[in-house]
Amino acid sequence: MPVGAKDARKEHTPSTAWHRGAMEILFVAGFAPIVREPAVARAFYRDTLGLPLEIVSDDYVAVDGWGDVRHFGVWPLADAARACFGSNEWPADVPVPQATIEFEVADVAAASGELEAAGHTLVHGVRTEPWGQVIARLLGPEGLLIGVCWCPWMHSEA
Numbered sequence: 001m002p003v004g005a006k007d008a009r010k011e012h013t014p015s016t017a018w019h020r021g022a023m024e025i026l027f028v029a030g031f032a033p034i035v036r037e038p039a040v041a042r043a044f045y046r047d048t049l050g051l052p053l054e055i056v057s058d059d060y061v062a063v064d065g066w067g068d069v070r071h072f073g074v075w076p077l078a079d080a081a082r083a084c085f086g087s088n089e090w091p092a093d094v095p096v097p098q099a100t101i102e103f104e105v106a107d108v109a110a111a112s113g114e115l116e117a118a119g120h121t122l123v124h125g126v127r128t129e130p131w132g133q134v135i136a137r138l139l140g141p142e143g144l145l146i147g148v149c150w151c152p153w154m155h156s157e158a
Contacts, residue, residue: 030071
């Protein structure tokens with residue numbers, strides 16, 4: 001860490017949400033490189049790096065609850081295209097992201113509304129995925145696919 005830099009970990013505990021307007025980011029729910037060649041990527045991340053990735057469906061491999069990582073996956077581009085646009089092909093007029101990061105928020109509708117009010121264009125609005133995740137997605141200024149989401153299984157029942 002550079003001299004004089006503050007260590008944010010000392011000032012922020014995992015149980016504390018970040019607040020900014022309606023956007024209440026609770027934690028990073030997941031991260032995944034978006035890959036054009038799933039078999040090559042799977043061999044790299046699982047076999048070369050030794051990550052404990054399991055097949056989730058078809059070409060998608062992932063691990064949940066590994067150390068401090070809630071979810072890490074290797075997401076095929078065709079799957080990302082299907083999730084965002086309902087097609088196996090990523091649209092030619094939309095930059096292809098290299099990865100996705102998903103931020104768990106207290107209220108997906110409020111967070112996506114705040115993003116739109118700030119002038120951002122959503123790739124898709126709020127919807128519930130077949131696995132139960134509520135999510136809205138947009139492309140960040142660097143081309144990263146960003147999700148604001150709610151994953152019910154990542155919250156303990158009180």
